[in-house]
Amino acid sequence: xxxxxxxxxxxxxxxxxxxxxxxxxxxxxxxxxxxxxxxxxxxxxxxxxxxxxxxxxxxxxxxxxxxxxxxxxxxxxxxxxxxxxxxxxxxxxxxxxxxxxxxxxxxxxxxxxxxxxxxxxxxxxxxxxxxxxxx
Numbered sequence: 001x002x003x004x005x006x007x008x009x010x011x012x013x014x015x016x017x018x019x020x021x022x023x024x025x026x027x028x029x030x031x032x033x034x035x036x037x038x039x040x041x042x043x044x045x046x047x048x049x050x051x052x053x054x055x056x057x058x059x060x061x062x063x064x065x066x067x068x069x070x071x072x073x074x075x076x077x078x079x080x081x082x083x084x085x086x087x088x089x090x091x092x093x094x095x096x097x098x099x100x101x102x103x104x105x106x107x108x109x110x111x112x113x114x115x116x117x118x119x120x121x122x123x124x125x126x127x128x129x130x131x132x133x134x135x
Contacts (some may be wrong), residue, residue: 004070006070006103007052007068007069007070008034008068009133010052010068010069010070010101010102010128010131010133011032011033011034011052011053011068011101012032012034013030013068013101013131014032014052014053014066014067014068014099014131015030015034015053015066016051016100017099017129017131018030018055018064018099019068022055022064022097023055024031026057026060027057027058028038028056028057029054029055029056029058030053030054030055030056030066030067031043031044031053031055032052032053032054032066032093033050033051033052033053034052036059039079046065046085046086046089047085047088048085049081049082049085051065051066051067051082051086052053052066052068053065053066053067053099054066056126061093061094061095062094062095062096062097063089063090063093063096063097064073064096064097064098064130065086065089065090065096065097065098065099066098066099066100066101067082067083067086067099067100067101068100068101068102068130069101069102069106069110070102070103071102071103071105071106072111074102074106074109074113075109075113080113080117083098083100083113083114083117084117084120086098086123087114087117087118087121087123087126088121088123089131090100090123090125090126091121091123091124091125091126094125095101095125095126096125096126096127097126097127097128097129098114098126098127098128098129099129099130099131100114100128100129100130101130101131101133102130102131102132102133103133103134104132104133104134105132107130107131107132110130111128111130114128114130115128
């Protein structure tokens with residue numbers, strides 16, 4: 001499925017956030033499905049879903065999973081299943097960060113969706129970052 005320009009920009013913004021906030025302090029390997037990279041640089045499926053971004057430091061169990069959503073995708077059942085799959089994975093590996101980029105006016109809704117999934121799955125080893133993007 002072709003992704004929108006806005007979605008691709010959100011993916012790039014997630015990678016930029018990781019590089020600014022986490023990569024100066026570590027040696028993260030970042031894989032991103034930004035629509036321009038080579039197929040081998042795209043993340044693998046996690047619990048049945050492809051994340052937009054996956055980052056991990058060799059030798060460290062913690063991961064960073066990034067997902068970009070346009071306004072129409074935030075409250076979609078597919079998004080709920082993706083979030084649940086990614087949070088379950090983070091819980092299973094012992095911890096990590098979920099970074100979600102959405103239009104700024106959907107940031108609260110996205111956070112509520114994620115919090116509902118965190119509660120339902122009882123995942124407590126996950127940091128949540130919601131990037132409210134200009135649309």
